[in-house]
Amino acid sequence: MSQRPFLLAPEPDAPFPPAELALRQPDGLLAVGGDLSLPRLLNAYRGGIFPWFSEGQPPLWWSPDPRLVFRTDGLRLASRFRRSLRRSTWRVRADTAFEAVIAECATRPRPGQDGTWITPAMQEAYGALHRAGHAHSIEVFDGARLVGGLYGIAIGRMFFGESMFSAESGGSKIAIAALALTLHEWGWPLIDAQVENPHLLSLGAERWPRHVFLERVRELVAFPEPVAGWTTRFGDLAASRLARLPGD
Known part of the structure; x- marks a missing residue:
């Protein structure tokens, strides 16, 4: 090597x-x-x-x-958090605020992190991927206010997560849970979470040997899925629906 x-x-x-x-x-x-x-x-x-x-x-x-990976049927939410979701009035949508989501991911302070890797050039590049139908944002709204979200890349039936944020407690959890639920319903089995993170592990992410991950990626990116925006396909999801997901 x-x-x-x-x-x-x-x-x-x-x-x-x-x-x-x-x-x-x-x-x-x-x-x-x-x-x-x-x-x-x-x-x-x-x-x-x-x-x-x-x-x-x-x-x-x-x-x-290893690579950190979510199975779309394997995401877990704490029982207390799921109980709070039953009363939630938040809604989850896709691709209605991509630029706002990536800007929040770039600028929101994170513990132990000085600065950001989501530079203006990176934001411009992923904006081009979004316009080409490959980059997508999942957005959590409290009324008209954006309170959480994530963005990533879709190729075939593989979703590669890039970054997420919370403006209110639980915003990013709702975004990843809504994404996992929706992708599972579409027949997409995996979400790439890239690098090990205690928060993601607590939600059910798994450490996969790289060679196993690569084998699955090469299979999944070959599926002939439509390359287009997700606003209509994803729909408007009530966050309260996520209370039915498996818990800890």
Whole structure:
């Protein structure tokens, strides 16, 4: 195995090296360079690879081992939280406020995090993916106010989660739970959660060996799903419906 990440060719459609060749230290670093063009981003996700870098760095491309993954029928909500959902008047929609969701993910302070990797260039790139029908936002509303959400990439029947936020307690939990429920109903089995996180583990995320994750991704991205916005397909979901999900 190479002890340095691969240097990507400048052409947007240049292939990535196999994700299995990613470094162990730092875990999952595979390649450096290139850009955030639409063809390159789609090639990356199809290969189980994602960009993650800070302002002033060149693009860095990752495929960690293990990989954090949700089964769409495996998300768990605490019993107390599910009881509170029965009284909730919040609603969940998709692709009605993509730019607002990604801006919230970029700017909302997080414990132990200084700054953001969701740079203006990253926001612009994922906005282009959204307009192309591949990037989607899940939005939680209290009336007209956006109180939580997430965004990610859909290819075939695979959803690659990128980031989520809460403006009110429980906002991001409702977003991920609504996404999991809806994708399960559509026959999509997995949500990529990328890197281990105690909060995501508490919701039922699993650590998968990278080779197992990559096998499933290569299968799922090949499904001929429509590439389009999700506003109509997702619908308008009552958060109270999520109270019926399995608990802890």
